[in-house]
Amino acid sequence: MSVIRIGAIDDDRMLLGGLRSWLAPITDVDLVLVSTTVAGYLTEVDPAAVPQVVLLDLNLRDNSVPAENVARVLATGAQVLVVSTIPDADGVLATIEAGASGYVTKDQDLEVLVQAIRDVVAGGLVVSPELAFVLSRDSRPHRPRLSAQERAVLTAYASGATLAAAARRAGVAYGTAREYLERVKRKYAEAGRPAHTKLDLADRVREDRLELHGLGEPGS
Incomplete structure (x- = not known):
């Protein structure tokens, strides 16, 4: 041991x-x-x-x-x-x-x-x-407020899954997952932390420790 x-x-x-x-x-x-x-x-x-x-x-x-x-x-x-x-x-x-x-x-x-x-x-x-x-309850301006489903799509997609696979993991349609991902990108851009690519999104997930949890209050 x-x-x-x-x-x-x-x-x-x-x-x-x-x-x-x-x-x-x-x-x-x-x-x-x-x-x-x-x-x-x-x-x-x-x-x-x-x-x-x-x-x-x-x-x-x-x-x-x-x-x-x-x-x-x-x-x-x-x-x-x-x-x-x-x-x-x-x-x-x-x-x-x-x-x-x-x-x-x-x-x-x-x-x-x-x-x-x-x-x-x-x-x-x-x-x-x-x-x-x-x-x-972390609502600091530089950390976007993401809904649970937005976060689910983001973390799955940023971890290497295709958008189709991320949609399946989140339990939503492919088109809905794509819409969620665009919302996530907009929210990060508005927070002054743009994420244009999949690598950028992976960086944001790591920086915000989103892999820790599926937490947060629903938000738009």
Whole structure:
């Protein structure tokens, strides 16, 4: 059985101590590094044994920027799972866009956290109910409001499917799928992020993390 190396960055020293105790009985997870700041983590991390996943507190007391913290940890070769007790929708969205592999709240059971760690190592994206809620209500001007069916056609088409196949996956007629795709292109153009080609659309899906979910309130 392979053991997952993890790190934790949190300015709550009591929580870090508790985390060691809580994880001790888990045989496939090894907490190899803890730090109260990202700067401390960068100083202490062993390049030859970088944690596979780092649990990163969303808002650290040093007033460091959450998205920048994610980027700095990712640069070491670790994946990032953001954890927090404070609801901060903008901060959560920024960390996901910066490349974090998910977000969980600190009130979750240990089993939920450990499974999230395993999912990240397996290449998955952890969409907790809290993250799903935040994503579904993201209405910033630069992110177009897409209906569920528009998003379904877009993600299928941008992943490499033909428009006919995307239509089948979304459960709509070919002509309807084509209309949805044109609407999506218009919405991105109006948001100042034009997407003329299939490659452009794939970029928008990746940038907006649309592969995370089929979420969002219906919109026109």
